[in-house]
Amino acid sequence: MSIRLRFAPSPTGYLHVGGARTALFNWLLARHEGGAFVLRIEDTDRERSSDAHTQAILDGLAWLGLDLDEGPFFQSEGVERHAAQARRLLEEGKAYRDFSTPDELRVEAERQGIGHPSVLARRWAEEMGDEESDRRAGAGDPFAIRLRIPAGQTRWEDLVHGPMSFDNHDIDDFVILRADGSPVYNLAVVSDDAEQRIDTVIRGDDHISNTPKQILLYEAFGWDVPRFGHVPMILGPDGKRLSKRHGATAVEEYAGQGILPDAMVNFLALLGWNPGDEEEVMSRARLVERFSMERVNHTSAVFDTEKLGWMNGRYLAAMPAGDVVPLFVEALEADGWGGDAWSDREDGWLLELVALLKVRARSVNEMVEQARPFLGEVETYEESASAKQFEKDPAGTAERLATLAAAFAEAPEWDEEDLEEILREVAASLEIGAGKMIHPLRLAVTGRGISPGIFDVLVLLGREETLARVANACKHLSRLGDGDVS
Numbered sequence: 001m002s003i004r005l006r007f008a009p010s011p012t013g014y015l016h017v018g019g020a021r022t023a024l025f026n027w028l029l030a031r032h033e034g035g036a037f038v039l040r041i042e043d044t045d046r047e048r049s050s051d052a053h054t055q056a057i058l059d060g061l062a063w064l065g066l067d068l069d070e071g072p073f074f075q076s077e078g079v080e081r082h083a084a085q086a087r088r089l090l091e092e093g094k095a096y097r098d099f100s101t102p103d104e105l106r107v108e109a110e111r112q113g114i115g116h117p118s119v120l121a122r123r124w125a126e127e128m129g130d131e132e133s134d135r136r137a138g139a140g141d142p143f144a145i146r147l148r149i150p151a152g153q154t155r156w157e158d159l160v161h162g163p164m165s166f167d168n169h170d171i172d173d174f175v176i177l178r179a180d181g182s183p184v185y186n187l188a189v190v191s192d193d194a195e196q197r198i199d200t201v202i203r204g205d206d207h208i209s210n211t212p213k214q215i216l217l218y219e220a221f222g223w224d225v226p227r228f229g230h231v232p233m234i235l236g237p238d239g240k241r242l243s244k245r246h247g248a249t250a251v252e253e254y255a256g257q258g259i260l261p262d263a264m265v266n267f268l269a270l271l272g273w274n275p276g277d278e279e280e281v282m283s284r285a286r287l288v289e290r291f292s293m294e295r296v297n298h299t300s301a302v303f304d305t306e307k308l309g310w311m312n313g314r315y316l317a318a319m320p321a322g323d324v325v326p327l328f329v330e331a332l333e334a335d336g337w338g339g340d341a342w343s344d345r346e347d348g349w350l351l352e353l354v355a356l357l358k359v360r361a362r363s364v365n366e367m368v369e370q371a372r373p374f375l376g377e378v379e380t381y382e383e384s385a386s387a388k389q390f391e392k393d394p395a396g397t398a399e400r401l402a403t404l405a406a407a408f409a410e411a412p413e414w415d416e417e418d419l420e421e422i423l424r425e426v427a428a429s430l431e432i433g434a435g436k437m438i439h440p441l442r443l444a445v446t447g448r449g450i451s452p453g454i455f456d457v458l459v460l461l462g463r464e465e466t467l468a469r470v471a472n473a474c475k476h477l478s479r480l481g482d483g484d485v486s
Contacts, residue, residue: 003035015060039071159229258364385449444473
């Protein structure tokens with residue numbers, strides 16, 4: 001039988017980075033071994049669960065491209081089954097009734113100096129006896145059901161950490177069915193995993209303490225115990241658990257920041273797993289081919305936003321420009337740009353702009369920022385660049401730019417080669433280096449000290465717009481020379 005894995009989030013929040021990484025590891029292992037990837041929504045916490053969060057989880061998985069083989073199933077649909085299975089353990093003597101309230105148990109355990117309140121619960125149940133317990137239950141007295149923990153140890157071979165063991169003496173006779181008839185988490189999870197034939201459970205380190213309890217439930221029911229693997233948590237750069245203070249933690253927030261799903265999948269895969277060599281940028285197919293639990297690290301992974309940006313830039317640069325255009329337009333519109341900002345351009349202009357920007361940006365949103373000079377007028381000049389290029393010699397710079405503009409106006413072809421040749425000829429005639437022309441020109445036409453290649457910029461702006469911007473810069477320089485910096 002092929003491997004069956006599941007991702008089982010609670011819809012009490014959005015799909016955060018840690019959950020997305022867990023889902024990805026399950027998906028990768030399922031795809032690597034030709035198994036099934038199942039989604040179960042653990043929605044039994046009705047007060048905190050919401051349909052909006054369920055949809056956000058589904059949307060996040062869809063954005064990441066983690067396709068489901070089965071599901072989503074909903075844990076709330078199995079509540080009656082959970083309760084019936086708890087009663088089965090009660091009938092078999094593997095569990096017992098607890099008629100006390102949590103407060104009663106805690107207070108009396110503290111009074112007697114008992115470290116595990118369940119020790120007291122078991123003692124009371126034994127003193128009460130089955131006949132009295134049945135009588136009180138028949139009379140309608142509320143009771144919880146506790147699992148009777150056997151002596152010994154609970155062991156398993158963890159797929160990440162290796163041999164693991166817990167002394168059963170340290171495990172409470174934990175409640176499996178509350179007095180109101182609702183199942184506790186560990187019972188519901190075991191019941192659902194068995195129902196859905198899950199044979200391998202990959203989840204976060206924070207579930208290690210649940211594992212011995214769940215194994216004891218599997219053994220009490222006589223069911224096959226699945227394999228367990230617990231992946232390390234994700235930390236921020238400061239070594240503390242990843243949280244909002246480190247920036248975005250929900251997957252959809254990164255989507256809104258212009259991160260590509262393929263880049264996020266690649267990045268998440270390397271948080272706690274490595275292929276054993278220097279290969280970092282890997283397609284989905286390559287990740288599926290190389291993934292194994294043997295290469296999952298024992299120690300926590302650090303979420304490095306700089307590394308994510310670098311990786312996203314690699315993916316963005318490699319994408320065909322045509323595939324980036326719709327993402328770029330969507331980001332432009334989200335930033336407030338309307339189609340009129342580019343609708344009057346020649347056919348193919350937007351594609352050329354995307355091709356120019358995508359190799360320099362680390363995200364689609366960064367492309368939007370870099371695109372501003374191409375879509376709107378230059379109204380201000382970057383202060384640091386202006387101090388270097390404009391303010392040291394306003395009159396001389398204006399004269400040089402005017403000379404260059406006049407030559408550009410006579411260019412036979414408005415293309416990169418002709419424009420570069422003209423600029424270098426003008427610079428030579430003025431007995432200055434080409435850089436003395438390029439840097440002021442860049443600031444004049446973009447308002448910035450850094451841009452894509454200047455001749456690519458000029459071609460995209462077009463002759464008329466370029467000359468108009470240089471003229472405006474010359475007027476600005478004239479005001480600077482007169483001492484008017486308003």
